[in-house]
Amino acid sequence: MASAATAKAAPPAAGWQIPIEVKKLPNGLTVAVSEDHTAPTFGMSTAYHIGFRLEPKGRTGFAHLFEHMMFEGTPVSPKGTLTRVIEGGGGVLNGSTRYDYTNYIASAPTSALDAILWLEADRMKQLDFSEKNLKNQQEVVKEEIRVNVKNRPYGLFFWTDLAGKAFDKWENAHDGYGSFEDLDAATLPDVEKFYETYYGPNNAVMALVGDLKPAEVFAKVEKYFGALSSRPVPPPPDVSEGLNTAERKLVQTDLLARVPAIAVGYKMPARGSRDHVPAAVLGDLLLNGEASRLYQGLVKGKELLLQVEGGMNWPLGDAWTFNGPALMVMFALYKPTTTANAVADAIQEEIQKIASAGVPAADLARVKTKMRSDYYSSLELPIYRADAIALAQLLTGSANSVNEVPAKLEAVTAADLRRVATTYLTVANRTVVDRKPAPAPAAAEKK
Structure with missing residues (x-):
């Protein structure tokens, strides 16, 4: 036994x-x-x-x-x-x-x-x-x-x-x-x-x-x-990293792309830290769906983007499925009439609005309600509920931490979002990759 x-x-x-x-x-x-x-x-x-x-x-x-x-x-x-x-x-x-x-x-x-x-x-x-x-x-x-x-x-x-x-x-x-x-x-x-x-x-x-x-x-x-033997496991390496102190940029070309794309990433707080859950909420406020700040501001408003998506630990998971350094990722297709620099600046303007003025109570309540709804929906099928429980136990040491997520979301305040935006979503901690369509190959000369 x-x-x-x-x-x-x-x-x-x-x-x-x-x-x-x-x-x-x-x-x-x-x-x-x-x-x-x-x-x-x-x-x-x-x-x-x-x-x-x-x-x-x-x-x-x-x-x-x-x-x-x-x-x-x-x-x-x-x-x-x-x-x-x-x-x-x-x-x-x-x-x-x-x-x-x-x-x-x-x-x-x-x-x-x-x-x-x-x-x-x-x-x-x-x-x-x-x-x-x-x-x-x-x-x-x-x-x-x-x-x-x-x-x-x-x-x-x-x-x-x-x-x-x-x-x-x-x-x-x-x-x-x-x-x-x-x-x-x-x-x-x-x-x-x-x-x-x-x-x-x-x-x-x-x-x-x-x-x-x-x-x-x-x-x-x-x-x-029960008869299987345990095996020695080597100690894990130290994978921790601090925030970046200067912006990093990379420009690429893509032979298959038809419109340019941009990926923006910010190093995030550690899982379980004071800022972990507020950062997750901020990611949803900025990026989750057509009501998000970046969709409304840059797709609908300034019409710089064709689409935008992302979030904390995106695209390989979410805010609850990592246990090491992670990024807040923003991926967008932008119009050929603008530039990656202009898009990055416009994203930063939206972030600065939150850092400076905060988030209205109604907006924060809406985002937290949607996050709780999405979370419960993700647990509806037993196969995915089992996976969430297994990962909670593996990554946090407590399977019951799956039950703690809704209350942690509810506890996030507008002041938390301002603090996270000011600390982590900065130009110095930002990495930008600009992916442009490759020029079409020159047509062969007719003989």
């Missing part, structure tokens, strides 16, 4: 509360369970504390490559077994890699729980490492890069290139997708070492939400995972 006592979520003070029970096995695997008997199904997320920031130097894209390797089967359950079990029962599954974690999510009928837990434990125990499987997934990842980056207008520059310019430490600045050269350089021993280092039970959190009884789930997890 598990050695640690079961920890129950605190009684709800007000509003909707997710019931959560958490238990830690002797081998270090942390399990969180939330009952929801709405339907005879469950959602599940297994999150590992390994992401872009921790992959080996000189091996860009390695964490993402390994995410794919986790679907290549094991010596006793060949490739495709997990997918057939889940999808054959009407469920879904997926995986993703981010700066601070890699997660594997699934949903299925409750009747499939034992089979899925067995399969998940099996791939935590051992994978089918082979040159064939590695080569296959190297090619799959490279094709993903071709589709999402190399052959797409703008090519995710608002993530990879903006971060590369804004951050100083390799862990924060390098391209998490990886270069083809680094992906091809990955060897089977590299893959096996990565797995042994980061994919042990003590480096993972598992959350399950649905038509389940916590005591029964804990017993099943102990049955299937």
Whole structure:
């Protein structure tokens, strides 16, 4: 049986509360369970504390490559077994890699729980490492890069290139997708070492939400995972960075773009700090939807932009899914009749209005209401609720922190927004990447 006592979520003070029970096995695997008997199904997320920031130097894209390797089967359950079990029962599954974690999510009928837990434990125990499987997934990842980056207008520059310019430490600045050269350089021993280092039970959190009884789930997890051994995990590197002290700029051309684009990034406060949640609210005020300040001011008002989007920790997540240096990102397509400098100045004018005059109470209330609504909506399906709980436990040490978000949003004041705008959204802390359409190639002379 598990050695640690079961920890129950605190009684709800007000509003909707997710019931959560958490238990830690002797081998270090942390399990969180939330009952929801709405339907005879469950959602599940297994999150590992390994992401872009921790992959080996000189091996860009390695964490993402390994995410794919986790679907290549094991010596006793060949490739495709997990997918057939889940999808054959009407469920879904997926995986993703981010700066601070890699997660594997699934949903299925409750009747499939034992089979899925067995399969998940099996791939935590051992994978089918082979040159064939590695080569296959190297090619799959490279094709993903071709589709999402190399052959797409703008090519995710608002993530990879903006971060590369804004951050100083390799862990924060390098391209998490990886270069083809680094992906091809990955060897089977590299893959096996990565797995042994980061994919042990003590480096993972598992959350399950649905038509389940916590005591029964804990017993099943102990049955299937209890014999797995914990593995030594190296101490994480120091990835902290201070705010920038001088503006940084980068100009690029894009062969596939038809109109120019701009990405603006500001280094943000640390997660859990006094300014973390106010910065998230400020991001929504500026960027979330057609009622946002930048849409109303620069798309509708000054008509400099064709579209604008972004936010804190965008586009790879949100304000609740990171645990290291992050940016407030603003991505926009701008009209060819203006310039990136003019757009950056106009954005700064909108920020300065908040820093100088604050935010009317009605505007602040509207933004907080929308953020709470969006947050509850994101938790509606058990698969995504399980993922939120797993990531909360992994990144903050408290699964119950998912229940604390609405109250933290409500506590943000106009003075908080002014302080954050003045401290973080400054020209000195700003990075600007201007992505212009490449000139059309000259037509060949007729003979």
